[in-house]
Amino acid sequence: MTVQIDLLIIGAGPAGMSAAITARKHGLTVLVVDEQFEPGGQIWRNIETNSRINRSKILGSSYLEGKETVKRFRDCGAAYRPRTRVWQVEAGCKAYMSTDGVASQVKAKCMLLATGAQERPTPFPGWTLPGVMTVGAGQILLKTSYQVPKGRVWIAGNGPLSLLYAVQLLDVGGKIAGFLDTTPRQSPFKLLSSFVKAAIHAPLDLFKGLGWLLKLRRHVKFIRNVSDVEAIGDDKIQHLRYKTGSGLEDTVPADVLFVHEGIVPTIHPTLSLGCDHHWIGDQGSFAPTLNQWGETTKENIFVAGDGAGIGGARVACLRGELTALYIAHKTRHMSMAELQVQAKPVRSRLKNAMASRPFLDKLYFPRSEIFNPDGRALACRCEEVSVETVRDQANLQVFDPNKLKALTRAGMGPCQGRQCGYVIANLLAGSASCKPADIGLNRVRPPLKPLTLDELATLAEPEARP
Amino acid sequence: MFRLIPDSREDVVAVHVDGVEVKAQRGETVAALLLRQETNWSRLTPISGQKRAPYCMMGVCFECLATIDGVPSLQTCLTGVEDGMRVERQRGRPEASA
Numbered sequence: 001m002t003v004q005i006d007l008l009i010i011g012a013g014p015a016g017m018s019a020a021i022t023a024r025k026h027g028l029t030v031l032v033v034d035e036q037f038e039p040g041g042q043i044w045r046n047i048e049t050n051s052r053i054n055r056s057k058i059l060g061s062s063y064l065e066g067k068e069t070v071k072r073f074r075d076c077g078a079a080y081r082p083r084t085r086v087w088q089v090e091a092g093c094k095a096y097m098s099t100d101g102v103a104s105q106v107k108a109k110c111m112l113l114a115t116g117a118q119e120r121p122t123p124f125p126g127w128t129l130p131g132v133m134t135v136g137a138g139q140i141l142l143k144t145s146y147q148v149p150k151g152r153v154w155i156a157g158n159g160p161l162s163l164l165y166a167v168q169l170l171d172v173g174g175k176i177a178g179f180l181d182t183t184p185r186q187s188p189f190k191l192l193s194s195f196v197k198a199a200i201h202a203p204l205d206l207f208k209g210l211g212w213l214l215k216l217r218r219h220v221k222f223i224r225n226v227s228d229v230e231a232i233g234d235d236k237i238q239h240l241r242y243k244t245g246s247g248l249e250d251t252v253p254a255d256v257l258f259v260h261e262g263i264v265p266t267i268h269p270t271l272s273l274g275c276d277h278h279w280i281g282d283q284g285s286f287a288p289t290l291n292q293w294g295e296t297t298k299e300n301i302f303v304a305g306d307g308a309g310i311g312g313a314r315v316a317c318l319r320g321e322l323t324a325l326y327i328a329h330k331t332r333h334m335s336m337a338e339l340q341v342q343a344k345p346v347r348s349r350l351k352n353a354m355a356s357r358p359f360l361d362k363l364y365f366p367r368s369e370i371f372n373p374d375g376r377a378l379a380c381r382c383e384e385v386s387v388e389t390v391r392d393q394a395n396l397q398v399f400d401p402n403k404l405k406a407l408t409r410a411g412m413g414p415c416q417g418r419q420c421g422y423v424i425a426n427l428l429a430g431s432a433s434c435k436p437a438d439i440g441l442n443r444v445r446p447p448l449k450p451l452t453l454d455e456l457a458t459l460a461e462p463e464a465r466p
Numbered sequence: 467m468f469r470l471i472p473d474s475r476e477d478v479v480a481v482h483v484d485g486v487e488v489k490a491q492r493g494e495t496v497a498a499l500l501l502r503q504e505t506n507w508s509r510l511t512p513i514s515g516q517k518r519a520p521y522c523m524m525g526v527c528f529e530c531l532a533t534i535d536g537v538p539s540l541q542t543c544l545t546g547v548e549d550g551m552r553v554e555r556q557r558g559r560p561e562a563s564a
Contacts, residue, residue, distance in 0.1 A: 035525055035544050037493065042524060049493055055473070085525075085544065101537070118526045128529075130507045130519035131467060137523035140543075145491065145498040147468045172471050235517045236506060256467060266526075381521075382528065384513045414528040414539065449525075450539050 005029040006331045007324075008095055008108035009078075010086050010269065013041020014066070014313040015305025016114030017073035018320035019327075026328040030078035031106060033097055037082050039070050041116055042136065043313050045143045055146055058171050060164070062313065063143075069317065087447035089113075089269050091298050096459070098451065103459040110300045110327045113270060114320060117263040117306035120285070121419045122370055123377035123387060126231025127259070135260035139165045148174040151255030154240055156180035156229045159364040162260040163212040170219055177254065178221040180242050182261065184367040185225050194359035201355030223248075227369055231257055261366045265307045268418065272444040273298055279437030282361045283310055284371070285422070286441065293326035294319060302327065310361075311354055318350040371426040379427065380420040382413020390424055394431030401425065401442045414450060417442045467506045467519070468498075479549040496542035496553055497523060497530040505555075508532055508542065512559040532556050 007023050009016045012034035023030050032039075040047045044066025050056040051067055073080075081099055088096040093111040097104055119134045126132060135157050141147050148169060153176050155166050166179055199206060216222055228243040232251070240254035264285035267277060275296040276289040287309040294302045304323040305316035322343060329339040373379075375388035385408050398404050401424050405411040411420050425436040432439070477492035483503060490499045497520040500508045507517035508530050520530035523543045530542040535552050538560030542553070 037546055046493075083544075083546070118524065119522065128516065128518060128521075130517055133519070133521050133523070137521060140523040141468060141498055141501065145468075145470070145494040146473055147470050147498065147502065150467060150469050236519075381518075382511075384511060384516070414531065415526065418526040418528075450531075450541070452537060 005031050005079075005106070005108045006333075007031075007110050007112060007327055008033070008093065008106050009112045009114055010034075010089075010095065011041065011114035011116060011305070011307075012036070012039040012073070012080065012082070013114060013116050013305060014043065014069065014316040015116070015307075015320035016041070016112070017069055018317040019112055019114060019304055019324040020078040021069075021072050021076045022321045022324035023328060024076040024078050026325075026333045028324075028328060028331055028333055030076075031081065031108070032073075032078050033081045033084040033086060033095075033099075033106075035083070035085055039073055039080065039082070040066055041313075042140065044070060045140060050143065058168060059143065060168070066313070085449045086269070087449045087451050089273055089448070091273060091301070093300055096447075098449075098455050101455055101458070103451075103455050105459065109331050110302065112294075112302045112304060112320075112323060112327070113307060114303075114305045114316075115266040115269055115307045116316075117265050117310060118418065120261045120264050120366065120370070121421075121423055122259055122261045122366075123373045123379055123423055124229050124231070124259075125374050125376045126233065126237065128378055128381050129231050129233050129237045130235065131233070131237035131255060132231045132257045132259065135162045135165050135258045136263075138258045139168070142168060142172070148172060149256040149258075152177040152253055153256045153258070154178050154180065154252075154254050155258045155260075156182055156226060156242070157258065157260035158182040158184075158366060159260060159262045160209055160212075160360070161263075162258070163209065163216060165258070165260075166216050166220065167212045170215070176220045178223065178252070179216055180226040180229065181222065181224045182226045182229070182367060183224075183364060184227075185245060186362075191359065191362055194362050198356035198359035201352055205356055227367055228374070229257075229259070230374070261370050262364055263306065263310055264422065265309060267307070267441075268416070268444055268448055270296060270301075270303060270307075271441060272446065272448060273301060275301065279435060280309055282358070282365070284366060285310070286437070294323035295326070300330070311357060314353045315350065315357075318346055318353055322346050322350065372430055373423070373427075379423045380408075380410040380413065382415050382419070383409040383411075385410040385420075387423070387427060390427045391431060394428050399428050399432045399439060401428065401440065404428070405442055411442045416444060416448070468501045470502070479547055479551075481547050481549075482552045484554055490547040492547065492549075494547055495523075496532065496534065496545045496547055496551070498543075499547055500530070500532070500542060500553070500555075507555070509556040510558055515558065533560060 006028035
């Protein structure tokens with residue numbers, strides 16, 4: 001028999017953990033499920049182990065900040081199920097999942113999707129070659145295996161994560177052949193007002209970022225305003241060709257290339273639930289449409305953290321806290337008056353924590369080539385459908401991603417559009433001269449993650465009816 | 467493609483990758499281990515047989531799929547190494563298991 005709990009949280013990153021801590025404080029029964037082996041999410045990945053074996057210092061202060069949250073989460077009394085892949089979520093707050101090959105189902109009064117973000121897919125010719133991977137992947141390998149890339153290592157990126165990882169690599173004795181800064185050049189006047197706001201509210205963050213930049217420019221070949229990147233090689237990357245906005249072009253030997261063009265919310269679960277989504281123009285991404293407490297357009301289903309729109313770890317924690325307070329009210333653990341009192345200070349901290357976001361969004365908005373890639377690049381990595389093929393279909397007036405999928409198989413592979421969804425929406429929108437929001441994304445079909453029939457068969461009898 | 471940072475390692479386990487025994491650290495993922503091998507691809511695509519390697523390391527690209535202890539198409543970036551584990555790089559479409 002499955003006991004119905006108050007709150008099921010999917011994801012044990014900053015938002016999920018903070019929500020669990022708050023919900024437990026108000027007496028809710030909470031279960032947190034997560035794909036990783038330890039709590040922390042991507043940003044604080046492996047922090048318990050790294051702290052224990054003294055590897056955490058190298059990963060910096062914002063990594064260490066997670067230690068306290070993880071400890072409070074461990075002590076808060078929420079049930080925690082690591083190594084768990086959720087493969088189906090349904091309205092009515094039902095979720096199906098597998099842990100170590102055994103399937104189970106959970107029913108809750110409220111469900112919080114704290115599934116975070118993923119790196120923005122960035123097709124370019126050769127992006128599928130072994131040796132090409134994301135900056136986030138490189139950093140995860142540092143956090144989990146304490147390993148660094150070998151040979152001639154290049155980073156082509158835009159945004160704080162690429163700078164941070166490059167600095168971390170240097171700090172652990174790694175070598176970088178060159179850093180291709182793909183941040184588009186823009187007029188300082190356009191950035192001024194958002195910069196002032198960020199400088200007032202988050203001066204330390206700006207100093208930190210500037211420090212990384214200065215260190216890199218001192219120690220690494222640093223090329224600015226890179227507009228095009230191409231990986232060349234037979235069975236792996238051997239060369240890298242790049243072009244800058246000012247017309248500089250070069251081809252250099254490369255063994256590893258890390259790429260990064262910012263992050264976008266994970267929306268697969270909310271898409272599969274049929275929640276409404278909208279386009280965030282400033283971030284170039286979709287996000288689920290939420291009310292002021294983080295509730296989606298499906299009742300009792302909530303989103304907090306970067307999955308609600310990119311804000312970073314501090315914002316994620318506060319959004320998690322705020323949503324958990326409202327869920328405490330919804331599940332009759334707190335009166336409306338009490339909710340208002342409790343939420344007020346959290347809201348004001350949230351406002352502060354978000355103050356630097358407009359500046360970061362403006363400064364690091366991806367270059368136009370990201371939305372309009374080279375025709376030779378694969379748009380759909382799984383089914384090997386090129387950008388050119390997608391454009392050909394658009395020229396034949398195919399603007400519906402689901403129709404495109406039926407015609408070309410783009411989006412039909414195991415990643416289920418996690419890599420190609422945005423690419424296709426951008427390409428079709430470009431051809432139709434409309435917004436990606438008008439195009440939309442592929443319909444998401446169950447299961448959300450691969451599942452063997454053996455695994456499905458381990459699903460016990462449905463829970464006893466209440 | 468990758469190397470370990472010299473460090474006092476604990477908890478070393480033995481994993482078989484395509485029949486070859488290699489050392490891994492307990493608590494790391496199979497994908498991380500694959501990226502340290504001389505053969506740096508982890509699967510051949512079912513469409514054209516292209517070589518692919520782990521790309522995102524966080525479960526969203528599905529490039530790291532491999533057969534582990536007989537179970538095909540597992541995301542190796544989400545699977546922890548275990549002593550005696552058998553990993554086979556996936557070549558094209560996996561066979562349906564009996």
